[in-house]
Amino acid sequence: MRESGTHAVAPVPVARSELILGGQKSGKSRRAETLAHGWLARSPSHGALLIATAQPWDDEMRSRIERHRQDRAQRVPAMQTVEEPLALAETIGRYSRTDVLVVVDCLTLWLTNLLMPHGEAGALAGRRAMADNASPQAMLAAALAQAPGPVVLVSNEVGLGVIPLGPDVRAFVDALGQLNQQMARVCDRVTLMAAGLPLTLKDLA
Numbered sequence: 001m002r003e004s005g006t007h008a009v010a011p012v013p014v015a016r017s018e019l020i021l022g023g024q025k026s027g028k029s030r031r032a033e034t035l036a037h038g039w040l041a042r043s044p045s046h047g048a049l050l051i052a053t054a055q056p057w058d059d060e061m062r063s064r065i066e067r068h069r070q071d072r073a074q075r076v077p078a079m080q081t082v083e084e085p086l087a088l089a090e091t092i093g094r095y096s097r098t099d100v101l102v103v104v105d106c107l108t109l110w111l112t113n114l115l116m117p118h119g120e121a122g123a124l125a126g127r128r129a130m131a132d133n134a135s136p137q138a139m140l141a142a143a144l145a146q147a148p149g150p151v152v153l154v155s156n157e158v159g160l161g162v163i164p165l166g167p168d169v170r171a172f173v174d175a176l177g178q179l180n181q182q183m184a185r186v187c188d189r190v191t192l193m194a195a196g197l198p199l200t201l202k203d204l205a
Helices: 026-044 059-076 088-095 106-116 119-130 136-146 166-187
Strands: 002-004 007-009 017-022 047-054 081-083 100-105 152-154 189-194 197-203
Touching: 017 026, 017 166, 026 047, 026 059, 026 152, 026 189, 047 059, 047 088, 047 197, 088 100, 088 136, 106 152, 106 166, 136 166, 152 166
Parallel strands: 017 152, 017 189, 047 081, 047 100, 100 152
Antiparallel strands: 002 007, 189 197
16 A cells, blocks of 8 residues: 555556556556556566567657666566567567566557558568468457466557548558557456546456
8 A cells, every 4th residue: 555645545456458548648658567566566476577669760769768768667677678569469478477467568659560660671570460361450369368467558549639631640540549449348457547547448357
């Protein structure tokens, strides 16, 4: 039990699978870190792993990634990190265990890597992923269902603003909305973050 102002706040329970949605700087990643911190505190045998999907496309992105690394190291020092921009389902299957909480941050950049890959090598890997017999989205849903340990997915909610200009951007917003809906159907809990506050949309835990 920790104190927040004058009110005692109980640790957030971990669901078997949780999708955390929200806009930029809404508190999505912080909630995922809070879940990982609580999971690690429950037992000395527990582990936590972050699957990072971001790629350092430019100097600004490299700086942003490094800042996130430093913040995580301070807030959840025991959480390990694996960088994987494309093979998300396979990576979850490789690292998930009953005593390990896996955090994926984030689905938005993963979908960007698939649909709008950076560079020639990325484009080739993206085309290969999309050409599989099962779509990456379906493979991710199956990996969630088969994961022996808890999995937390972080994704952006981008459908609340104005309709974006350009067919490519509109197609991406549509694809991300469909991905979020698909993951929401298979996750036990869905949480919407706004101004750092969680709103539970679904909870089967």
